[in-house]
Amino acid sequence: MGIPAVKTEDLGKSFGSTRALVSLSMEVAEGEVVGFLGPNGAGKTTTLRLLIGSIRPTTGRAEIFGLDARTEAVLAHRKLSYLAGDTNLWPSLTGGETLNLLERLSGRVDRNYRDDLIERFDLDPSKKVRTYSKGNRQKVALIASLMARSDLLILDEPTSGLDPLLEREFRNCIVEAKRNGQSVLLSSHILSEVEALCDRVGMLNHGRLIDFTSLKEMRQLTSRSVDVTFESTPPDLSRIPGVASIEVLDHSVHFAFRGRIAELLDLLAGFQPESLLIREPSLEELFLDLYDDSPAERG
C-alpha cells in the first residue's frame, strides 16, 4: 500500500470552550470508501474542514497524501475535491455558469463526465441558483465536486436534500469512483447510506471517535437478530446460551443471539420450527447499541 489518502494524528479542534473534535487519529487508505457517522453537532463538519485546511487544528495534524493539510494546502488541494455541508453558491449565477466557473478555477475537469452527471442528476443548468430548490443546489455542488475525478473526495452530508432516486444515482457515482481507484471520505447522519456505501465506518459523538471498525468486524462483535415461528405454542428458549431479549407473539419468537450459529441450529431443530430467519444487525441497531451507554443529543 502506498501513502494513505488521509491521515490524522491526535487531531483536535476547539471553538472557544466548545471541544468540537478531540484527539482523532485515523487513516483512509488509497481506494477506500470511509464514512463518518454521527448525530448533528458530533464534529463531522469540523473534521472535514480541518482536512481541507480551512480551519487550524488546536492539537495534532492532518495529512492528505502525505502533504500537510495546513501548510501544503495548495498542493494537497490538487488531489482532492470537497463538498461543503451547506451549499455555498452564488445566487445570481445559473447552475451552468457555476459549473463553468468552478471548472475554470480547477482546470482539470472531465467534461464528458460532467455532462454525463448533469444528465444523470437531471439538472437544468440554465436557471439561476437563486431559483433552485435545496435539492437542485445540492446537485450543482455535488456535480462540481465529482466532475474533477479527484484522487480524494471529501463529501459532507452529500445526499442531504436529494430525493431517493437521486440518492441511488449518487451511490452509483461513489461505486464508480471506487472502481476508478479514488478514495472517498464522507459524513452522514443517515445510517443506511453509510451502510450501503462504505468499507469502514467511524462513529463520532461529542467530538470523540467511538469506534472505527469495518462493518464486517463490527457485525461479528454484536448479536444477530433471529425470528422463529412454530406450529403451536413456542417452547421456552431462554435457557439456550447466548439468547437475549426474547419477545413472543402468538406462535413466533424474536430474540437476539450471540454465539455460534451451528450450535443454535442444532438446538432449534429439536423444536421442529416452521420457519427461521437469521439477520445480521442493521447499522441502525448497532448504532443504538453503542449509543445506549452514551446517550446522544440528536438535533
Place this chain on the structure above:
Amino acid sequence: MDVKLRAGKVDQGIRHFGIHFTKTIIRSGIIWGFVFFAFVASSALSYLSIYSSVAQREALVKAFGSNLATIALFGPAPSLNTVMGFTQFKSLLSISIIGAVWGFLTTTKAIKGEEESFRWELVLSTPTTSRQTTWSVFKAVLTGIFAMWLTMSLLLVSLSLDSKLGLSFSRALFFATASIAAPVAFASFALFSSQMTATRRQASSWCGWLLAAGYITRMLADAKVGANWLIWVSPLGWSEKLAPLSSPEPVAFVPVLIFSVVVIIVSLYLAGVRDVGSGFFSLGDRKRTARGRRSFGHLGLSVRTFGSFVLAWLLAMAFTGFAIGMVADGAGSTMAGSSIEGVFSRLGAKGANARGFLGVASIIVGVMVEVLSASLVKATYEEEATLRVEHFLLRRYRRSRWLWERFAMCVAALILASLLAGFSLFIGASIGGAGLSISTLLAAGVNLLPGGVFIQGIAMAAFGLVGSWAAKAAYFVLGWSVFLELLGGIRPINHWVMDSSILHQMSPAPASEVDWTSAAILVAISLGLVALGSFSFTARDLGVETQSLRWESLRSKVRLFV
C-alpha cells in the same frame, strides 16, 4: 412581525420572532430620533454661542442668505438671523437624507432580507396571505418611524422650554413631524421597490436612485439652474418646503401623503400577485438558455455579482459630479467677499471662485468614492462569511492571491469612479461656464482615489484578523472623516485631529494643486495594510469568528474564578 393569523394555532416561534423583529426596528427608530435631536440641539446651541451679537447675525445673513453655493448643497437659508432659521438651514436637509436612507434600508431589510433568508416562507406557511404579511411587516417599520417621531417630539418640546431659542411648542412638534416626512416617503417607496425587484440590493438601489434624483432636482431648483417648480417633484423638496422652523408650509405634507399612500396601495396589490423570492420586474430571473453556459473567472464572477451595483453607483456619482460642476460658476461668484470664504478656507479651499467651490464640493464626490469602497469591502467579507471563498481556495488559489485579486478589482472600480467623477465635473463645469480645463478636473477626480484605496487598506488589515471587522473598520474610518469634516466647517479644530480624517488628507483640488506625494504615500500605506491583512488572513480560520470565541472562552475562565 406582528403577523395576524386568521385561523389555526399561532406558531410560538414565529410570534416570538415577530416581536423581536418589531422591537429591533423600534429601538433603531429611537436611537436615530436621539441622534437627530442632538444634531438640532447642537446647531441651535452653537449658534447662540458663536453668533451672539446682532452684527454677527447680519453678517451671517449676508454671507449665506443668498449664497447659491451653500443653498445648492444644504438648501435655502431664510431668516439666518434667528436661532431657528439657522438650525433649519444646518439640519433639515441632512436629517431628511439620513432619515430617508434609514427608512428605505429598514424596509428593504425587513422585506427582502427576510425573504432571502427563507424565513419569509416559514411565516407564509402559516395561514396568512402574502399581502397580510407584507402589511404587517410594513406596520413594524411605521411603528419604528413613529418611535422616531415620538423621541424627537419629546426632546424638542423639552428644548422649547428654553425661551432664548425661540422654539415654540407647536414649532417643535411641527419640526419633528417634518423630519419624518422623508423617512415615510422613502420607506413607502422601498416597499414598492421590494415588490418590483428580486434582491434586497436591487430594491435598495432603486431607493438610492430616487434619493439621488431627488437631491439633484432640488439642487437645480434651489441654485436657480432649473425651474422653481422642480422643487415640488423632489421628495427632498417636500421636506424643504415644509420649512418647519422659518415659514412653515403644512401644504407640503399633501404630496408626501399622496405619494406614500398611492405607493403603499400599489405595493400591497403587487405583493399579492408576485412570487416570493422574485420581483415583479425581475427580468434577470427568467430562464436564460443562451447565457446559462457562459464561462468566466474571478473577474467575470465579480462583474456578474457586483457589476450592476457598481454601475449604478458610478452613474449616481457622474450625476452628482455633473450637477456640482454645473452650479460651480454661479456658486463661486456669490462666495466672494463673504465670511463663507472663512468657512471654506478652514476646510482647505483657497480663493473665492468656481475653483474654491469645487475644492470643497468635490468632498461630496470623495465621500461617494469612499462609500463605494466600503460597500465593496462588505462584499469581500460576504464571500468569506458564506464560505464561497472555499471554492477558490480548493482550486489552486492561495488565500493571499484571492485577497489581492479582490483588492485589485475593488481598486479598479475605484479608479473608474474617480476618473468618471473628474470627467463629469468637467462636463458640468463646461456647461455651467466655469471654464476649467479637463486635465485640472480629471486630476481633481483622481485626487479622490487615495481615500477610497485607504479604506480598502484599513478594511483588509482588519479582515485579516476577523472577517466581520472589515466593513466595521471601513465604515468607522468613513464616518469619523465625515464627522470631522462637518465639525471642521463649523469651528476650527486642532490640526492633529483634523489630519486623522482621510478626507482632510486629500488636497482640495481644484482649489489647489493636487499633492501627488502625499497621495502616493497614502496609497503606499494602503498597500502595506493589505499585505498585513493578507498575511494574517493566511493564518486564521475561515468562517469562524475566532476573536469573539477567544473572548467567550476568556469570559468562561473568568467565571470559573469569580
